[in-house]
Amino acid sequence: MSKKQKKPVKPKARLPKGLRDVYGAEVRAMQAMVEKVRRVYELYGFEPLITPALEYTDALGKFLPDVDRPNAGVFSLQDEDGQWMSLRYDLTAPLARYVAQNFDALPKPFRRYQSGQVWRNEKPGPGRYRQFEQFDADTVGAPPGAADAEMCMMMADCMEALGIARGDYLIRINNRKLLDAVLEKIGVDAAPDNPQRLIVLRAMDKLDRLGPDAVRALLGKGRKDESGDYTKGAELEAQAIETAMAFVSAGAASHDETLTRLQELVSGSPVGEAGIAELRRMSALFEAANYGSDRVVFDPSIVRGLDYYTGPVFEAELTFEARNEDGEITRFGSVGGGGRYDGLVARFKGQPVPATGISLGLSRLYAALLALGKLESASLAAPVIVLVMDKDEMAGYQAMAHELRAAGIRAEVYMGGSGMRAQMKYADRRGAPAVVIEGGDEREKGEVTIKDLVLGAQKSKEITDNEEWRSGQAAQVSVARKDLVAQIRKILEQNR
RNA sequence: GCCGCUGUAGCUCAGCUGGUUAGAGCGCCUGAUUGUGGAUCAGGAGGUCCCUGGUUCGACUCCAGGCAGUGGUACCA
Known part of the structure; x- marks a missing residue:
């Protein structure tokens, strides 16, 4: 037996990390979920759209300006002619491309729904994969207010259509404009790429997970977590920290009360006043349609992604607890979200095109429904x-x-x-x-x-x-x- | 990315202070039953003990580095 002797090279049957196969009952359950959500979107008047998985990287907005290469977080490859293409990382960027490309032919507002796989080249974790399915609905060409309120109510309808009982979920709503106003108040430059701004917003976003003390630490000097890792803080003054804390913890029992408190906190700021006005309009519509605070609430600690939201932002959260297979209590947290992005289509068109939309994470919803035992209808x-x-x-x-x-x-x-x-x-x-x-x-x-x-x-x-x-x-x-x-x-x- | 923990059969794991042929349960396959799944019994297959190097007469065991997984944290459009 010499080492030189060649073994036939058999490929190992395996899957790249963070990817998975779906089989049998789970496929049926997913299809049934898609169908239920689809029915809701259809009822609200949205039209279906299918776009390809690949887009040119610059159209997705993920080309790094200085280097001649796409952002590492997206899966990318080069076409024959050398142009970079990437797998879509959400369904909103392709929508913006589609609307810009077909602008003159489309009815405005343009209302479409779309489900599909998206890919993110990030570290996978439990319940977090590099490919997953989303189900989006967006209205392009509608000013702030009614269109945003509709998204929130429709998201609530989807939850209930999926069999998640009222009280087991909550739609949380905030407004980017309020966050901008608070940044202004505490003297943080609101330029999108200002690192201090990013640290402050991320800190505020962590209120429900880490608690007020940790958020205070992150707004100030920084925080060491239990693994010994240190997270740099925003280095705000004590006064500024308290202002920010007062803002994120302004949530109250009723819509009116929360909005009144927030209004006091941002008074004098034009952008803040505008934000409050938008939320008040939404609040009136919720009330008129009987969507009370058992379904939708204003929550100033909701931040969402930092890149493109410009107005109201929303998040669908599951509030019940369940036991995982190891018997530990787990919370599902956010299963969907969205918000207003008035600048996305403008990247292509020059002229601003106001838009708002939501995205449901079907994989996480699947896990949640499994825990709730709401999937038997899908069995065959x-x-x-x-x-x-x-x-x-x-x-x-x-x-x-x-x-x-x-x-x-x-x-x-x-x-x-x-x-x-x-x-x-x-x-x-x-x-x-x-x-x-x-x-x-x-x-x-x-x-x-x-x-x-x-x-x-x-x-x-x-x-x-x-x-x-x-x-x-x-x-x-x-x-x-x-x-x-x-x-x-x-x-x-x-x-x- | 950073910090910690863990890598032994398909799965879950045992393997003493370093000592010959590395084990168990479950699963899988075969037979008891040439026309019967699920119980039972008997048998069988299946391992580069993560990789590389070092220490040693001798390493699954000790040491170093790497890789992979996992938990937390960071990032997440």
């Missing part, structure tokens, strides 16, 4: 398996399967090459409710034997005697060949 009965006792009689077995299908019953003929024992095992693994057996004995008498696998499994628990196992005749009946469908129906009925 496994097929009846017709055993192949005699390969020469294949046509006859196919005919049985056809009859069952014609009656609306999932059925398949065993397509493998193994014997009866393996076929029974196969039927068991598939979760088949019943098996159809036609061997020589049955054929002679013009009968088929039908075994009820569910009943059989039940009986097996009661049987201790080895003889009985060997007979294997429990839970099966022979009926006339013509009664096949009726007998299967009867069994399916009993096992429902």
Whole structure:
């Protein structure tokens, strides 16, 4: 045995990290969720749009200006002509591209919905993947107010359409303009790339997760977490910290009360006043439509992504707790969000195009619904398996399967090459409710034997005697060949 | 990215202060049952002990570096 000896190079069957396969019941459950959300979006009048997974990187706005390369957070590749393309990282950037490209042909406001996979080249974590599915709805060409309120109410409707009870979710709303006003008050330059601004906003966003003391630390000197890692603070003065803290903790029981408190905090700031006015308009619409604070609340600690939001921002949060497979209590947190982005289309057009939209994270919603036990409607009965006792009689077995299908019953003929024992095992693994057996004995008498696998499994628990196992005749009946469908129906009925 | 923890069979893990052929449970396959899944019994397959180097007569075990995974944190359009 020399080291030089070449082994045949077999590829290892594996998936890149942060990616996963989805199979069977989970696929059905996802499709059912998409369908429920789709119905809500359709009811609100939105039209479907499909765009490709790949876009030119500059159209997504992810080209690094100084280097001749795309942002590392997106998956990118070069076209034949050297142009960079990237996999979309959300559905909003492609929408902006689509609207700009077809601007003159589209009705304004333009209302579209879109579901699809998106990709982010980031460190994966538990429940966080590098590919995941989102379901968006956006209105392009509508000024602040009604369009934003509609998004929030529609997001609430989606939650309930998915079977999440009122009280188990909450739509939280804030306004970027208020955050800008607070930054102004505490003397932080509101330029988008000002690092201090970013630190302040991120700190405020962490209120519900880390608590007020940690936020205070992050606004000031900085904070050391339990792993020993140190996070740099914003180095604000004590006075400024208190102003910021007063702002993020201004949430109150009623919409009016919260807005009144916030108004006091930003009074004198034109941008702040504008922000309050937008939220007041939304609040009036919520009230008129009966969306109370059990569904939508104003929460000044909501920040959302830092890049492109310009007005109201919203987040759908699941408020119930569930136990994971290790028995630990987990909170699902945010399952969707959105907001107003008045500058996105303007990147292409020059002229400002106001827009607002939401995005639901379907994978996280799936995990949540699983924990809530709201997915059984998606399950589908496994097929009846017709055993192949005699390969020469294949046509006859196919005919049985056809009859069952014609009656609306999932059925398949065993397509493998193994014997009866393996076929029974196969039927068991598939979760088949019943098996159809036609061997020589049955054929002679013009009968088929039908075994009820569910009943059989039940009986097996009661049987201790080895003889009985060997007979294997429990839970099966022979009926006339013509009664096949009726007998299967009867069994399916009993096992429902 | 930073800090910590962990890498032994498909999965969950055991393996004494360094000592011969590295184990268990579950799962998988085969048989008891050539026409019967799920119980039981018997048998079987399956391992570069993460990788590389070092210490040693001898390393799964100790040391160093790397890689991978995981938890926290940071980032997340």
